[in-house]
Amino acid sequence: MPNTKELARHEEAVKRFTGAHALCAGCGVPICVRTILNAIDEPVVVINATGCLEVATTRYPTTAWNVPWIHVAFENAAAVASGVETAYRVLRRRGKISREIRFVAFGGDGGTYDIGLQALSGALERGHRFLYVCYDNEAYMNTGNQRSGATPFAAQTTTAPTGEKSFGKPQRRKDLTEIVAAHHIPYVAQASISDWHDLAVKARKAVSVPGPSFLNVLSTCPRGWGHPSDQSVKIAHLAVETCYWPLYEVIDGRWHLNYIPEEKRPITEWLRPQKRFAHLFERGNEALLAQIQRQVDEDWEKLLRKCEG
Amino acid sequence: MIEIRWHGRGGQGAKTVSQLLAGAALRGGRYAQAFPEYGPERSGAPVKAFTRLDAKEIRLHCSVYEPDIVVVLDPTLLHAKEVRVTEGLKRQGILLVNTAASADDVRRQTGFAGKIITLDAEAIARSVGARFSNVVMLGALARVLGGITLEDLEREFAQTFGEKALATNIAALRAGFAQIDMEAPS
Amino acid sequence: MRVATTHLTLMTGAEAAAHAMRQINPDVVPVYPITPQTPIIETFAQFVADSQCDSEIINVESEHSAMSAAVGASCAGARVITATSSQGLALMLEIVYIAASMRCPIVIAVGSRALSGPINIHCDHSDSMMARDAGCVQIFAENAQEAYDLMIMAQRLAEDRRVLVPVMVMQDGFTITHSAEPVALLPDQTVQEFIGEYEALYPLLDVDHPTTQGPFALPDYYFELKRQQVDALDAARGVWLELQKRFAEISGRRYEGFFEEYKLSDAEYALVILSSTAGTAKVVIDRLRRKGVKVGLLKPWLFRPFPAKEIAQALADKRAIAVLDRAISFGSWGPLYLEISAALGRYLQQKPALYNYIYGLGGRDTPPELIASVVTDMQSGLDPTVLRYLGLRE
Amino acid sequence: MKRYQELPIGGVIPGGATPQLVQTGGWRSGKKPVFNEKLCVNCLLCWVHCPEATIVVERSQMRGISYDHCKGCGICSQSCPTGAITMAIELHDDSHRPKSEVSEEVCV
Numbered sequence: 001m002p003n004t005k006e007l008a009r010h011e012e013a014v015k016r017f018t019g020a021h022a023l024c025a026g027c028g029v030p031i032c033v034r035t036i037l038n039a040i041d042e043p044v045v046v047i048n049a050t051g052c053l054e055v056a057t058t059r060y061p062t063t064a065w066n067v068p069w070i071h072v073a074f075e076n077a078a079a080v081a082s083g084v085e086t087a088y089r090v091l092r093r094r095g096k097i098s099r100e101i102r103f104v105a106f107g108g109d110g111g112t113y114d115i116g117l118q119a120l121s122g123a124l125e126r127g128h129r130f131l132y133v134c135y136d137n138e139a140y141m142n143t144g145n146q147r148s149g150a151t152p153f154a155a156q157t158t159t160a161p162t163g164e165k166s167f168g169k170p171q172r173r174k175d176l177t178e179i180v181a182a183h184h185i186p187y188v189a190q191a192s193i194s195d196w197h198d199l200a201v202k203a204r205k206a207v208s209v210p211g212p213s214f215l216n217v218l219s220t221c222p223r224g225w226g227h228p229s230d231q232s233v234k235i236a237h238l239a240v241e242t243c244y245w246p247l248y249e250v251i252d253g254r255w256h257l258n259y260i261p262e263e264k265r266p267i268t269e270w271l272r273p274q275k276r277f278a279h280l281f282e283r284g285n286e287a288l289l290a291q292i293q294r295q296v297d298e299d300w301e302k303l304l305r306k307c308e309g
Numbered sequence: 310m311i312e313i314r315w316h317g318r319g320g321q322g323a324k325t326v327s328q329l330l331a332g333a334a335l336r337g338g339r340y341a342q343a344f345p346e347y348g349p350e351r352s353g354a355p356v357k358a359f360t361r362l363d364a365k366e367i368r369l370h371c372s373v374y375e376p377d378i379v380v381v382l383d384p385t386l387l388h389a390k391e392v393r394v395t396e397g398l399k400r401q402g403i404l405l406v407n408t409a410a411s412a413d414d415v416r417r418q419t420g421f422a423g424k425i426i427t428l429d430a431e432a433i434a435r436s437v438g439a440r441f442s443n444v445v446m447l448g449a450l451a452r453v454l455g456g457i458t459l460e461d462l463e464r465e466f467a468q469t470f471g472e473k474a475l476a477t478n479i480a481a482l483r484a485g486f487a488q489i490d491m492e493a494p495s
Numbered sequence: 496m497r498v499a500t501t502h503l504t505l506m507t508g509a510e511a512a513a514h515a516m517r518q519i520n521p522d523v524v525p526v527y528p529i530t531p532q533t534p535i536i537e538t539f540a541q542f543v544a545d546s547q548c549d550s551e552i553i554n555v556e557s558e559h560s561a562m563s564a565a566v567g568a569s570c571a572g573a574r575v576i577t578a579t580s581s582q583g584l585a586l587m588l589e590i591v592y593i594a595a596s597m598r599c600p601i602v603i604a605v606g607s608r609a610l611s612g613p614i615n616i617h618c619d620h621s622d623s624m625m626a627r628d629a630g631c632v633q634i635f636a637e638n639a640q641e642a643y644d645l646m647i648m649a650q651r652l653a654e655d656r657r658v659l660v661p662v663m664v665m666q667d668g669f670t671i672t673h674s675a676e677p678v679a680l681l682p683d684q685t686v687q688e689f690i691g692e693y694e695a696l697y698p699l700l701d702v703d704h705p706t707t708q709g710p711f712a713l714p715d716y717y718f719e720l721k722r723q724q725v726d727a728l729d730a731a732r733g734v735w736l737e738l739q740k741r742f743a744e745i746s747g748r749r750y751e752g753f754f755e756e757y758k759l760s761d762a763e764y765a766l767v768i769l770s771s772t773a774g775t776a777k778v779v780i781d782r783l784r785r786k787g788v789k790v791g792l793l794k795p796w797l798f799r800p801f802p803a804k805e806i807a808q809a810l811a812d813k814r815a816i817a818v819l820d821r822a823i824s825f826g827s828w829g830p831l832y833l834e835i836s837a838a839l840g841r842y843l844q845q846k847p848a849l850y851n852y853i854y855g856l857g858g859r860d861t862p863p864e865l866i867a868s869v870v871t872d873m874q875s876g877l878d879p880t881v882l883r884y885l886g887l888r889e
Numbered sequence: 890m891k892r893y894q895e896l897p898i899g900g901v902i903p904g905g906a907t908p909q910l911v912q913t914g915g916w917r918s919g920k921k922p923v924f925n926e927k928l929c930v931n932c933l934l935c936w937v938h939c940p941e942a943t944i945v946v947e948r949s950q951m952r953g954i955s956y957d958h959c960k961g962c963g964i965c966s967q968s969c970p971t972g973a974i975t976m977a978i979e980l981h982d983d984s985h986r987p988k989s990e991v992s993e994e995v996c997v
Contacts, residue, residue, distance in 0.1 A: 001771055004933035005949040008629065011945060019941035019958030020911035026962035030940040043702035058710035060720075062910040063902045068699045071709035072566050072593055079560035082553055083525060083567025083575075090522045090551040091573060097700055119563065122556030129918075196937045222962075230963030231937050328675045332505040341505060344674035347531075347616065366677075368671050368778050370638070370771035371862045448670050598899035659898065697901045707902035719893035720900050727898075 002200045007038040014066060014295035016044065021064040026229025028219035028236060029053050029135045031193040033106065036133060036215070037067065039200035040207050042102045046070070047084060049077035049107035049116055052142045053135065078123035081105040085128045102207045103130035109150035110140040113176050124183040124212045125283020131206045131213045134157040135175065137221040137278055145224040145276075149174045152244075153295065154288050155276045157224075162279045167288060172295065177216045181250040186214035189249035189258075193220065194237035196246050198258055205249070218245045238270040245298040248307065257307040264300070267293045310363040311454070312373045316394050317382035320352040322443040326382075329357035329447060329465045334362050336461040341365045355392045362454075377402045380450055382430075382443050384408035387418050395421045405450055407431065407442050421461065428488050439481035448485025459486055502679045508639040508671035511678045512578070512604045512664070513538035515646035517548045518686035520630040521602075522573035525553040525564035529583040530616045530666035532606035536578055562587035562601075569599035570708050572698030574654070577601065580668055581608035584622045584870035588629065594661050595630025595724060597709055600693075603660040604633070604646060607770070607821075608668040609857040613744020618668040620769065623798075624830045630724045632662040632731050633799040635770045637755075639676040643668040644748060645796070647681070648738050650690045657730035659696065667771040669858065685745050728800040730846040735797060753802035754795040754808060758784060762791030763814040764873045765847075767806075767835055769795060772819065772854070772861050779866045790870050792884060793844070798831070803838035810839065815873040817868075818887065821855045828882050829853055854885035861886060908958065913941070917961035921979040924953050928973035935965035935974055 016037040023030055037044060048054045050070040058071065059066040068217055072080045088190060091097045112134040120132060139157050140146040147160040153172045156162050160169040181188045186209040191199040199217065205211035218239055220232040221242055227235055239245035242265045247258040268289060271277040280288050312328070317323030324345040331341035342361040348354075359373045375397045384391050384407055398404060403425050406415050407430035415425050422446055428449055430442035439445070451457040470478050506514070512535045516524070526536040542548050546570050555561045561577050569575045579587060584605060594601055604715065609615040610622055623633060634649060636642040642664065649662040665674055681689075697706045712720055732753070739750045757777050759765060768776050773794035783790050793809055820829025827833065832851035839846045854871055855861045865885050872883070897903055933949050936944040941958040944951065944965065954965070954974075966974040 004937050008933055008936055008946045008949055011942065012948075015906070015942060018906040018908045018944065019913065019943055020906055020908040022911065022913065023940060025916060025940075025960035026964060027940050030925075030942075031964075034940075034942060036935065045571075045699060045702065055711045057912070058707050058902070060710040060712040060716045060900060061896075061902055062907045063707035063710065064906055064908075064911070065707050066705055066906045068702055069707045070567065070570055070699055071589060071691045072563055072597070076560060076563035076590065079563035080567035082555065082560070083523065083564030083569075083573075084571045084699065085552050086523050086525075086551050086564065087568035087571035087573035087575075091571070091700065094522070094547075096572070098930055099702055101700065101702060119554060119560050122560055125556070127588075177753065193938075228963070229960075230967045232940075232962070233964055233968060304614060328505065331675055335500050335503055335505045340500065340677060342676050343505070344669070347669055347673065349876050368638075368774035369863070370667070370674070370774045372860045374862060471657060596900065696898070697903060704903070705905045708899070710900055710902055712900055715890065716896070716900075719891070719896055722893040723896070723898050 002197065004041055007200060010038045016065070016067045018064050018066065020062055022059065023056040023285040024223055024229070025051060026222040027052070027269050028137065028193040028221065028232050031233070032133065032135045032199070032217045032219050035193070035196050035199050036104065036203040039203040040102055040104070042100055042207070043083060044102050044104055047077050047081040049111035050074035050106070051108035051111050053106055053108070055142060074111050075298070076118040077105045077107045077111060079115060081127065081130045081132070082128045082166065082267045085130050100139055104207070105130060105132045107132070107134055108142065109134060109136040109138060110148045112173060113149035121183065123187050124180065124214070131203070131215065133215045134215060135217050135218045135219040137224060138173070139224050141221045141224045150176065153292060154280055156279060159277070167279060167285065180214045182294070184253060185212040185251045186210065186252055187249070189214070190216045190219045190245065191247060192218040192236045192240050192245055194233045195240060195247060195259070202249060224276065226278070227273050231273060235270070235273055238265065241265045242267045242270045242296065244270055244296050246300065246303055248303065255306040256278065257303065267296050310361060310367070310379065312376045313360040313378045313380065314373055315358040315360070315380045315382065316386050316392060317356055317443065318386070319354045319356050321382050322441055323356055323358040323382055325469065326443045326447040327360045329462065329469060330360045330457065331362070332449065332465040333451070333457050333461040336464060337457060339363065339456070340365060340367050340407065342383070355386055355389055364426070378450070379404050381406040382444055382446055384410070395419045398423070401418055403453060405446065405453060407446050426489070428485070430485060433434040433484045433488060434481050437480040437484050439477045439479060444478050444481040445485035449489050452486045452489035459483060466495040500677060503677035504680060505675050506639060507534065507673055507675050508636070508642045508666045509606065509673065509678040510538050511639040511643035511770050512547035512646050512666065514680055515544065515643050516576055517542040518681070518683045519576065519647065519650050519690055520548040521550050521576045523553065523565070523568035523575045524550050524826060525555050525561045525568065525575070525577055527555050527558045527561045527579070527583060528582045529558065529797055531608055531672045532578045532580040532583065532604070534672060535604055535606065558587040562590035565601045566590060566594045566597060566599050569601050570597060570699045572695040572700050574693040575599070575601045576604065578604035578606070581610055581622045584626055585610060586628055591626055591629045591631065591661065593709070596720065598659040598727070600659050602649045602653055603661055603663045605663050606668040606672040607665050615857040616668070618670050618821070619856045620665070620822040620857070623663060623665050626663065627799055627830065630660055630728070631799060632658070632660060632728065632797070634664050634796050635661065635798060636664060636666045636671065637773050638793060639671055639674070639772055642671060643680065644742065644746065644750070645680035645828060647686055647689060648742055651738055652731060652734055654693050655734045656696065656867065658727055658734050660724065660727050660731070665770065665865045670771045681746055689741065689745055702799045731800050732802065737791070750796060753797045753805055754793050754809070757792035757794065759791030759793055759809060761789060763789040764870055765791055765793055765810055765813045765816045766866070766869065767793045767795070767816060767818040767831065769798065769821065769831060772821070775861060775863055776866050779863045782863070783867065783870060788870060801834050803834065804842055806835060807838040807842035809848060811843055813847045815850065817850040817852060817869045817873055819852050819854050819869070823853050823856070848879045850877070850879050850883065852883045852885045859886050893987065912957045913960055914956045914958060917959065917979055919979060920961050920963065921956065921959065922954055922961070922965050922974050923977040924963045927972050927977070928971045930971050932970060934968040934970065938964050938968045940964065
């Protein structure tokens, strides 16, 4: 089991991801990247979808990365990873390389839930051995907070704004983790940047399975969510404590819950500190809040049943 | 140059025989080209395929409009509304038809004034245990054309058919080839 | 008679391309089926299944992913070939641009097919012409033999350190991909020696020397990186000429210069045609020559980089030239015509009359008579400022 | 800046990270984290949660904060269970702002 000192020793040996990036102050994404890369012992090659992480870490001729890193486009990180991983297998078979390498693809929710879903599904179905990490900050943050398939119900975004006849996004978010689990890959998990130990353990498990693996990591976005930069980790953790973002894993088709809060906190505790939900606390929107709580409760109960079975 | 048009129905192997003939011709020292006509048709629809043979390199890459020989693999095509098997067939050309009917019957049906050869390829195929009559027609055409040897055709067959199908297909080929010698062409 | 053809095997253009792939034995082949390219990858898959070569095929879920996987594999350090047609090329085009910018020497076999809509499966060149500005070398094959030869040359051309861009090898859909013709194959070993080993310049899998590939370039650097691609395509001209000499040595087949000239040097009238229709045009030229008409053909192999100067020189003394285009740039004229027109304008003081005909869209057949009618048009001195259509009901 | 002929082809950046070229310390606007070693229990939660990897750790010991890349987000002080990191007022002083900054707004 990793502890902070062990992870830190890893980074002392080689800083795989440096601070040479232009992500916003308090961004959750680099926390996700550092934790995962520090948890993996083997050499790593990173594949990156277009998004905040990509544009902010590789402004030519600078780079934040001390591992081999490739970006091609927005919707194809999983397909690019398929090519890299296949090249690795054949070049090893043909005796041209000898090192053991792990492959980690990073994509945001836009690049994963939406435009990249087809490429992801194809790569998972084909069984390439790589870890796909979705850093999920629940909207197209790279272009300034437009709604995505991951944006939660009633959140305000620039393309689902609040207004006279609008309360933000009218639809629910899709359950990508469950969609991925339906591909029958050996390892699927949901994690949060706040729960670093859980995330590190999952990263290790994910790269150790002999096939595709997937992590859906909730990553806060202070700008898009509208909270102070120093609250990033705390708000991510509130998502876990309210059971909005449960920590669980699906290993070879079996569902396991990794964390059950001692006391399930009301969803308003997660919503209230975020400006994207501020309108929900105005008079008259009580029903919306109740609806959100009901959805969280139902999803949680469903998950509990899955994890029991 | 000799241009041949094959008429069949999807699934009857018109494309296959067009290529087998070309392959055997190439083995025999003639340049050859074979190509099918493609549409969205599936099994059963009338289809066409073409073979060109020449003593020198074939550079034409367009369709065949005035064939020297037309081979009809399926007798029902003679009265299919959407097909006119004699279209563009040269007056001095040859119409080779798989049918139990006589050449005179075919002449009446098609109005073609040139040379007509008929053979009951289906019956011949059955008699040697073959499923398809296309190879019987190929054998007959090879005999009509001249310069295409059974030996070269059989070498092509060996590359095209699996072990099981090879023997019966060769038997069908030979039977078709022999049939032309037996019948006096009309 | 037998001697002349014993070295030849009857095969379709698709099979010829697949044989080239088998002999190249690339590391990775990411593919997605589309008519009329499909028999290329089917034939190749059978070669792999029969252990005649041992490439890794990735049966991806779209052409977009085919090219994405190709870029990933190529950057990783692998030798990569893919194949496509029409809508498939359209779907992968976003990534074809990126493949060129990331300097991936991927060979792309294209079975030329019309773009939708309406949907059509037959040949024209609208697909490859759509990709002409992507930064790839583009080579057009006339027949199955050329499709085979050019695939092998393409591999070497793409991987030359002075070039390092994708190379597209076009053969006409159905007319060549599905047409069986005599092809002379080279011995496997000869092909391997010709192409040599591939060593990537910056292999991503070199974990001891990490590289960042595909970064974000702003106005301060983007322009310089694009300018490098200009040099790559320019360098491809010289490398192509070198390769032809080497290829002639191993095959006896000559691809001299950037284009084939057929009875062109003394011709008064010239036809400029890409790919399979050029073959039909040769038959027409032979017939017309017998009647005393001095007509010849210029058939470009290379469309990108475009050999403008050489073509202008070859056409300088003609009375009239007709460019036959199997694609159209709506609102303008045929893409090949536009290139030739620019070339003549750039390099010649006295310009021959230059005609443009659009032909064969969506697989419309182009028999010899239609091509002959173009020569008649030129002889009668029709107005060259009118765009004309061949074989169109109008 | 280099001419096009001098740049590696394909936009490749060889040689790994370039932290010296991207110093984002100048992003701090008014506050910076200050480390009080006496209160530190070396849990390294500040290190694990720092988005910029600016917490200096040597032989698994928290040694302080490197300000070259610290954007002053304050996560470290929030993560610290003992109050060993606090956010202090930082006077605006241009002489401390790094010369090569990357722009904050980059949208694709």
